[in-house]
Structure formats: C-alpha cells, structure tokens
Amino acid sequence: MRALKSARLGADFSKLWTASAVSNLGDGVTMAAGPLLVASLTSEPVLVAGAVFAQQLPWLIIALISGVYVDRLDRRRLVIAVNVLRGLALAVLAAAVATSTASVPLIYLVFFLLGVGETLADTAFSALVPVTVTPEQLIRANSRMAATGILGNQILAKPLGGWLFAVGAALPFAADALTFLVAAALTSAVRVPPARSTSGGGVREDIAAGIRWLWRHRLLRTLAVTMGVANVAFCAAFAVFALYAQQRLGLSEVGYGLLLTTFGVGGLVGSLLASRLRERFGSKTLLRGGLIVEIFTHAVLAFTTEPLVAAGILIVFGVHSVNWGIIAATRFQQAVPDELRGRVGSVYALIQVGGAAAGSLLGGLIAQAVTITTPFWAAAAAMTAVTVVAWRPLRAA
Incomplete structure (x- = not known):
C-alpha cells in the first residue's frame, strides 16, 4: 500500500521519502543514546545537556552561510556528501565507544559536526522535495514526510536507541552511521535538475x-x-x-x-x-x-x-x-x-x-x-x- 501511494508521487519522491525515513530513525536513535553515553562518562548535568547544545549550536552560527552554499552547489550531491561524512563521524564515535576511548570532548566534537551537517543537508533536502512532485502534490508529499519523521524519530527511535545502548554502548551510533550511508545511497538514485544559481558574488550579499x-x-x-x-x-x-x-x-x-x-x-x-x-x-x-x-x-x-x-x-x-x-x-x-x-x-x-x-x-x-x-x-x-x-x-x- 505504501509503495502504491508513493508511486503516485513519483519514483524520485519515493526515494527521497525513504531516505528521510531511514535518516530520521537513525537521528532519533542517536538523540536517545547520546545523553546516555555522556551520562556514563560524567554525572555533571551541565555536561550531559551540553551534548544536545553542541548539535544545536551550528544552526545559530552558520545556518545563514549554509543556506548560501545550498543555493550555490548541486543540492543532491551536497546531501550525499554530507550524509557520507556524518556517517563517518558516527563510525569514529562508535569505534571509540567500542574501544573504551570515548571522551566528552570527542562526543561534543562529533555532535557539533552532525549539527553542521544538518544545516547543510536539511536545508538542501527540503529544497529537493518541490522539484520531485507537482505543486498540487506538495501537501501530500509533506504530510508523508512528516508522518514518517514522527513515527521514526519520536515514537520508534527513542526506545530503540535506549535498547541498543543497553545491549552495547557502541551499537546505536554504529546503527545511525549505517542509516546515513543508506540515505546517501537512496539520494544518489534521485534524478533532479540542478538549481539555477543567482549568487550575488559574496556570501554577505x-x-x-x-x-x-x-x-x-x-x-x-x-x-x-x-x-x-x-x-x-x-x-x-x-x-x-x-x-x-x-x-x-x-x-x-x-x-x-x-x-x-x-x-x-x-x-x-x-x-x-x-x-x-x-x-x-x-x-x-x-x-x-x-x-x-x-x-x-x-x-x-x-x-x-x-x-x-x-x-x-x-x-x-x-x-x-x-x-x-x-x-x-x-x-x-x-x-x-x-x-x-x-x-x-x-x-x-x-x-x-x-x-x-x-x-x-x-x-x-x-x-x-x-x-x-x-x-x-x-x-x-x-x-x-x-x-x-x-x-x-x-x-x-
């Protein structure tokens, strides 16, 4: 049933939709497991909360600059590259956890890099959706994106992230790394025309x-x-x-x-x-x-x-x-x-x-x-x- 519904919106949207669902599930797993990992290394509430802030901080300091490059670069390739890099960053964190070499500064660094990637990939991804469906289909397309995002990120991922962390502390981060790579592969199969750049010359302009x-x-x-x-x-x-x-x-x-x-x-x-x-x-x-x-x-x-x-x-x-x-x-x-x-x-x-x-x-x-x-x-x-x-x-x- 899901495949039939998505087909009506086109194969390219179906791939984007699936990529979004997979990466949202992975994001939710890391959101649940991240604070647990920090809490296993320190009992300071400020340091535990700091991991969440480290991922939010890039939105406050570089979001506008990221928007410029989303309009200057090929958005599909940008999403692919950023997802691969985010997957590698999480793989490094998973390896550090597995070998008991993880530290709070390393977690902060990885989460900050994930946040930087979000400012680029999320902005580019939202700009790709309108070129895969007709204007009349946007409500349905956005509704399905929202449904899978909520189901994966807010409902399924939180208990899954906690369970994976309990089984093995490195598992949730390794799983999220894999979801980024899967999302990159799915996005690479999408065929959309590159955006026409209207850059004024300078980033500030x-x-x-x-x-x-x-x-x-x-x-x-x-x-x-x-x-x-x-x-x-x-x-x-x-x-x-x-x-x-x-x-x-x-x-x-x-x-x-x-x-x-x-x-x-x-x-x-x-x-x-x-x-x-x-x-x-x-x-x-x-x-x-x-x-x-x-x-x-x-x-x-x-x-x-x-x-x-x-x-x-x-x-x-x-x-x-x-x-x-x-x-x-x-x-x-x-x-x-x-x-x-x-x-x-x-x-x-x-x-x-x-x-x-x-x-x-x-x-x-x-x-x-x-x-x-x-x-x-x-x-x-x-x-x-x-x-x-x-x-x-x-x-x-």
Whole structure:
C-alpha cells in the first residue's frame, strides 16, 4: 500500500521519502543514546545537556552561510556528501565507544559536526522535495514526510536507541552511521535538475538577498515570525516540563515518558489527516485555529493538575503543530524561487531555532524566579498577542 501511494508521487519522491525515513530513525536513535553515553562518562548535568547544545549550536552560527552554499552547489550531491561524512563521524564515535576511548570532548566534537551537517543537508533536502512532485502534490508529499519523521524519530527511535545502548554502548551510533550511508545511497538514485544559481558574488550579499526576499513576502514573513515567537513561548514552558509533570501532575518518571508520547501520537494523527483537514477547512482556518490551540494548550497546562487533561490537550497540540508545519512548508516551497530556497530557508530556520534557544533559557529562569506554572501562563499571554497581530496577514493563506 505504501509503495502504491508513493508511486503516485513519483519514483524520485519515493526515494527521497525513504531516505528521510531511514535518516530520521537513525537521528532519533542517536538523540536517545547520546545523553546516555555522556551520562556514563560524567554525572555533571551541565555536561550531559551540553551534548544536545553542541548539535544545536551550528544552526545559530552558520545556518545563514549554509543556506548560501545550498543555493550555490548541486543540492543532491551536497546531501550525499554530507550524509557520507556524518556517517563517518558516527563510525569514529562508535569505534571509540567500542574501544573504551570515548571522551566528552570527542562526543561534543562529533555532535557539533552532525549539527553542521544538518544545516547543510536539511536545508538542501527540503529544497529537493518541490522539484520531485507537482505543486498540487506538495501537501501530500509533506504530510508523508512528516508522518514518517514522527513515527521514526519520536515514537520508534527513542526506545530503540535506549535498547541498543543497553545491549552495547557502541551499537546505536554504529546503527545511525549505517542509516546515513543508506540515505546517501537512496539520494544518489534521485534524478533532479540542478538549481539555477543567482549568487550575488559574496556570501554577505547572498545572505542579505535571502533576508530581503523573506521580509518582503508578507505571508511567509508572518509565518516565520509567528512561529519564532511561538517557539520562544513553547520552549520556555516546556523547558521545565519534567519538573512540571512531577510537581504539578504528580507523575513518576514512567508517567512523564508516557505523557511525552502523547505529543508524538497527536503529530502522527495530524500528519495522516493533513490533506483531509486542509480540504475541509482550508489553510487560513487551520493556521488561525492553530494559534487558538496554542493559547489554550498553555492555559490548560497552567491550570490543570490532571494528567489525563494534560495528555488530551497535548494530543490536540500535536495535531495542530504538524498541520501548521505542513502548511507552512508547502507555502514556502510554492512561493520561494528554486534558486533562493537555500538562503530563504536558512533564514526561516534560524528564526525558529533562535526562538527555541531563547525560550529554553527563559523558561528555567522564569520558573525559578516565580512558580512552575508561570512559564505556561506567560506563553498563553504571548500567543494571545501573536494571534492578534498575525490574524489579518494570515488571510493570504
């Protein structure tokens, strides 16, 4: 059934889709096993958290530069090369773990290199999707990408990564290295025309061109800024979610883990229903309604002490967030000229990641200074203001 459905979108999309599914599974395995590896070497919480930050840091410092080169180079070959190099980096880490020579600095270095690769490969990969399907098929294509991403990265990979680490500490990193090589092989079989470069000559000029284009497009500018602020609000609230689950909802560690899965379940449901929801309600209604869902999610979590209520609103939030992402990605792919997708996409991604990083920092400070529910109330207030400002510009959707 899956093969029949993907065939309707074309063989090239089917290969990209499979490559995305494989690499997402591998990424999730490493995301689960990485902190476990660091924790086996040190008991310092700051050092354990630092491994995650090492992989996020490249998005903050080189994302815009990566976007320039995504537009200058052959994107398919760039994805292949980066995936091979990421696979080799993980193979080195796996070998170090297997020989008991792994260290925290080595883990940080490998994770930083993985992050650098993400800024290039993810930006290039998202620019390849629109040239493998027709504009009318983009919603379906993005929905399937989202579904396999959630299923592999958020639902299947986490327990698999923990299990592999328990069997052998080197196994999850060796497995992820293999997924990168498989993804590279699948991408090498895709046949797409190279993007037409419109480089202005210098990196700074090319970055400025991407920023200007995004800022002049009212809808995409609204989507980018809205979700940047929404990421500040969301990450500020969820930076303390583990403590919230224990202190406010009275959950154990197992209960906290189960609560987290509800978000992934909602996202999977949302990705499967994305096309039908858009046909039934339209993009404008889904985007505006999504902002209302954001407000109510934070308000309900701030108010409730019942785990089932929290789980229910997180499922709804998962449905909304995936649908918003699919619609935004589709509008982006339809509107941005192919030769600018790398640069504009990197600006868009930087706004999202910057918002998430700022929110994670603010959430802990607010919760420590006031109460554990204050970040949720603050997030609800912030999203109310964002909704008022974004409501009219979202008509263009």
